[in-house]
Amino acid sequence: xxxxxxxxxxxxxxxxxxxxxxxxxxxxxxxxxxxxxxxxxxxxxxxxxxxxxxxxxxxxxxxxxxxxxxxxxxxxxxxxxxxxxxxxxxxxxxxxxxxxxxxxxxxxxxxxxxxxxxxxxxxxxxxxxxxxxxxxxxxxxxxxxxxxxxxxxxxxxxxxxxxxxxxxxxxxxxxxxxxxxxxxxxxxxxxxxxxxxxxxxxxxxxxxxxxxxxxxxxxxxxxxxxxxxxxxxxxxxxxxxxxxxxxxxxxxxxxxxxxxxxxxxxxxxxxxxxxxxxxxxxxxxxxxxxxxxxxxxxxxxxxxxxxxxxxxxxxxxxxxxxxxxxxxxxxxxxxxxxxxxxxxxxxxxxxxxxxxxxxxxx
Amino acid sequence: xxxxxxxxxxxxxxxxxxxxxxxxxxxxxxxxxxxxxxxxxxxxxxxxxxxxxxxxxxxxxxxxxxxxxxxxxxxxxxxxxxxxxxxxxxxxxxxxxxxxxxxxxxxxxxxxxxxxxxxxxxxxxxxxxxxxxxxxxxxxxxxxxxxxxxxxxxxxxxxxxxxxxxxxxxxxxxxxxxxxxxxxxxxxxxxxxxxxxxxxxxxxxxxxxxxxxxxxxxxxxxxxxxxxxxxxxxxxxxxxxxxxxxxxxxxxxxxxxxxxxxxxxxxxxxxxxxxxxxxxxxxxxxxxxxxxxxxxxxxxxxxxxx
Numbered sequence: 217x218x219x220x221x222x223x224x225x226x227x228x229x230x231x232x233x234x235x236x237x238x239x240x241x242x243x244x245x246x247x248x249x250x251x252x253x254x255x256x257x258x259x260x261x262x263x264x265x266x267x268x269x270x271x272x273x274x275x276x277x278x279x280x281x282x283x284x285x286x287x288x289x290x291x292x293x294x295x296x297x298x299x300x301x302x303x304x305x306x307x308x309x310x311x312x313x314x315x316x317x318x319x320x321x322x323x324x325x326x327x328x329x330x331x332x333x334x335x336x337x338x339x340x341x342x343x344x345x346x347x348x349x350x351x352x353x354x355x356x357x358x359x360x361x362x363x364x365x366x367x368x369x370x371x372x373x374x375x376x377x378x379x380x381x382x383x384x385x386x387x388x389x390x391x392x393x394x395x396x397x398x399x400x401x402x403x404x405x406x407x408x409x410x411x412x413x414x415x416x417x418x419x420x421x422x423x424x425x426x427x428x429x430x431x432x433x434x435x436x437x438x439x440x441x442x443x444x445x446x447x448x449x450x451x452x453x454x455x456x457x458x459x460x461x462x463x464x465x466x467x468x469x470x471x472x473x474x475x476x477x478x479x480x481x482x483x484x485x486x487x488x489x490x491x492x493x494x495x496x497x498x499x500x501x502x503x504x505x506x507x508x509x510x511x512x513x514x515x516x517x518x519x520x521x522x523x524x525x526x527x528x529x530x531x532x533x534x535x536x537x538x539x540x541x542x543x544x545x546x547x548x549x550x551x552x553x554x555x556x557x558x559x560x561x562x563x564x565x566x567x568x569x570x571x572x573x574x575x576x577x578x
Numbered sequence: 579x580x581x582x583x584x585x586x587x588x589x590x591x592x593x594x595x596x597x598x599x600x601x602x603x604x605x606x607x608x609x610x611x612x613x614x615x616x617x618x619x620x621x622x623x624x625x626x627x628x629x630x631x632x633x634x635x636x637x638x639x640x641x642x643x644x645x646x647x648x649x650x651x652x653x654x655x656x657x658x659x660x661x662x663x664x665x666x667x668x669x670x671x672x673x674x675x676x677x678x679x680x681x682x683x684x685x686x687x688x689x690x691x692x693x694x695x696x697x698x699x700x701x702x703x704x705x706x707x708x709x710x711x712x713x714x715x716x717x718x719x720x721x722x723x724x725x726x727x728x729x730x731x732x733x734x735x736x737x738x739x740x741x742x743x744x745x746x747x748x749x750x751x752x753x754x755x756x757x758x759x760x761x762x763x764x765x766x767x768x769x770x771x772x773x774x775x776x777x778x779x780x781x782x783x784x785x786x787x788x789x790x791x792x793x794x795x796x797x798x799x800x801x802x803x804x805x806x807x808x809x810x811x812x813x814x815x816x817x818x819x820x821x822x823x824x825x826x827x828x829x830x831x832x833x834x835x836x837x838x839x840x841x842x843x844x845x846x847x848x849x850x851x852x853x854x855x856x857x858x859x860x861x862x863x864x865x866x867x868x869x870x871x872x873x874x875x876x877x878x879x880x881x882x883x884x
Contacts, residue, residue: 276846278846278847279846281846281849282845282846282849284625285624285625285626285627285849286625286626287625287626303623306623307623307624307625307627308624308625309625385727392847426832426833429832430749430831431749431831431832432832443728445726445727445728561621561623561848561849561850564847564848564849565848565850568843568847568848569659569661571847572661572840572843575832575833576832576833576834576835577833578660578661578664578665578835
């Protein structure tokens with residue numbers, strides 16, 4: 217009898233060890249934007265939970281969306297922007313979040329949730345990771361030589377003003393969903409317009425910009441601005457702050473500034489969601505819950521210079537982040553920001569076609 | 579072994595003929611059929627983002643019924659917008675010029691390699707292949723560092739005093755040509771070298787004996803004999819260059835119009851897989867013509883060699 221018990225005990229010990237070994241094998245596959253996290257957060261998460269983070273990055277919503285629509289991405293967490301998220305939810309790409317596994321949801325900021333509800337009603341599928349604006353980054357020294365600090369979209373959309381920057385280099389985001397609304401807004405139209413004639417007008421305005429643009433690209437401008445290779449970029453707020461930081465670190469006399477133009481700017485939201493075919497749903501929830509801890513998301517914001525949708529994290533933010541109106545805009549600026557909703561297939565085609573015309577002249 | 583082949587030998591020899599066909603079926607025709615099928619479907623907001631025109635599992639009768647009402651709307655759409663044929667033409671133009679430049683650089687290189695003492699050749703051959711040991715992407719990225727305004731090339735030229743201020747090469751078509759010629763040069767050099775190395779040097783001696791100058795002998799004997807190498811090298815450069823996407827997007831400017839980029843936009847920006855498949859099918863048809871020409875010249879070459 218004793219020997220039987222001993223065997224049982226030994227067996228259960230082996231099972232327990234095997235179980236632990238399995239626990240060590242737990243992984244979560246995260247697909248996030250490039251330059252968008254303090255990597256020590258991933259290490260801390262691994263240390264605390266024993267879940268290994270496989271972290272991969274992208275630099276365009278389109279790439280992410282195509283992978284998601286093809287299915288079988290192998291990712292457990294992805295981070296699309298709001299308009300893309302809305303369409304992907306419609307396509308049935310995501311699974312609903314299990315909110316019982318996300319107690320830290322109570323830390324989220326209602327002001328932001330109210331806006332993201334437009335893309336994901338009730339926050340059923342996603343939580344906000346970061347949000348920001350699409351504005352203008354510039355080389356401060358170069359701007360002073362060319363008529364002072366940048367404050368208005370006219371610097372980009374008035375050809376005679378933009379021409380002054382041509383010799384030192386202009387980059388523009390390769391993202392029609394951001395630039396067409398910016399042009400519409402500058403023309404005094406509804407930036408979220410789906411009217412094909414109005415989109416044509418935006419195209420005409422954007423086309424005048426092209427001769428002075430060196431490149432349409434959505435990530436190269438960070439280094440290019442920081443190195444002084446270019447001196448004007450239409451880009452995402454936090455990316456330009458990263459350029460500002462890298463320039464300051466390099467200390468080669470390059471100073472980078474960011475403007476939310478006085479006419480207003482697009483406010484966008486990057487949302488964490490779990491694909492329907494994710495293999496590690498449990499770990500994905502654990503990761504999302506971890507990210508919603510105030511001290512964790514504050515660390516991320518302090519690192520990437522983007523505002524987050526977590527109210528409880530505010531008091532843990534560095535002063536230079538929280539008090540920078542370009543990151544956490546004041547109410548007056550916030551009132552001028554606008555958000556957009558997804559295009560349907562027909563309008564999307566017109567928008568892409570307009571953008572190709574803008575870029576290639578064809 | 580003068581008697582008739584045994585049945586087993588017959589089967590084996592037939593099987594060896596079928597291997598390449600099986601290869602063609604698996605790696606070319608099957609993917610092509612899938613893309614062609616996709617090009618007939620309709621886009622949708624779904625996963626995957628299209629409504630299939632039919633299913634291969636439908637059964638022949640069903641497929642036949644659906645075949646009758648196929649919509650070629652996606653192909654019609656492509657003909658209605660000048661963007662597409664302009665992109666095809668511009669891609670062809672870039673590919674033709676790049677191929678010519680590769681030939682211009684590659685021929686002397688291959689010729690030199692084929693004429694140096696025999697024991698040097700393996701080393702030179704390895705030097706041509708050596709760049710493949712580094713990732714293609716990294717090598718193209720390296721050109722950004724060379725060609726940019728503060729890059730190595732501009733610094734060197736400024737130091738020489740050839741130019742007064744830095745040239746803008748990066749993000750222009752020139753940079754695309756540099757990238758393509760650099761990346762595909764080995765594909766030109768290797769077949770040319772293989773061909774030139776095989777040529778019998780006694781032919782040139784005979785030409786000399788008959789009073790031909792070395793220059794004339796080169797144009798009258800070496801070049802015509804290397805024709806199949808020129809065609810092989812040119813196709814190996816031309817075909818991938820037409821569909822090139824990475825090089826123009828890294829080194830080219832926004833206005834470098836290439837069909838690879840149009841395809842990318844259709845696929846990624848518009849999420850219109852059906853139209854992008856139609857673009858791909860047409861691209862394939864455009865490429866098949868030179869491939870068939872090549873096959874014919876090969877066949878002729880084999881016959882002539884016999």
